[in-house]
Amino acid sequence: MKITLLAIGKTDNRELQQLIDEYQRRLIRYVPFSFEIIPDARNTKNLSEAQQKQVEGSEILRKVQTSDHLVLLDEEGKSFSSVEFSAYLQKQMNSGLKNLVFAVGGPYGFSEEVYQRANGKVSLSKMTFSHQMVRLFFVEQLYRGFTILRNEPYHHR
16 A cells, blocks of 8 residues: 655745655655645635635645545544554555545645545644644654554554
8 A cells, every 4th residue: 555645835844844754764664655745826815715725625636546545634534542543554554445645735624525535534633733734743643653553662652
């Protein structure tokens, strides 16, 4: 199984990007992983919130193949402990999925079309984080999940 993280807009904080890169390097020892950035919508000042979600949603859907299993990182999604998330990853791998795609929306979330296409939603927290921080938290949790599955000492119980 391959895991892809889709995110709207680049990470403009260099320190955050360095940490994201570090966890990406660690992750590829466990699973094929790619992080794809979808460029920010242009002229967002002239777009309503709904229009911006529509533009971003179209770009997300353009990146997702019919056979992909799309999971949205969404505050209304299912919450997991790190151990539960590792079990979720194992279940997805056991199901024979070829590509598990996680998506981080723009500042206003996802369009209705993206919600309709999604196969599931995962919440990292009930708290609100910047979209740039979510990327780091998510790749770290992916890494943690795989170290848990391998019984490695990264995660302390």
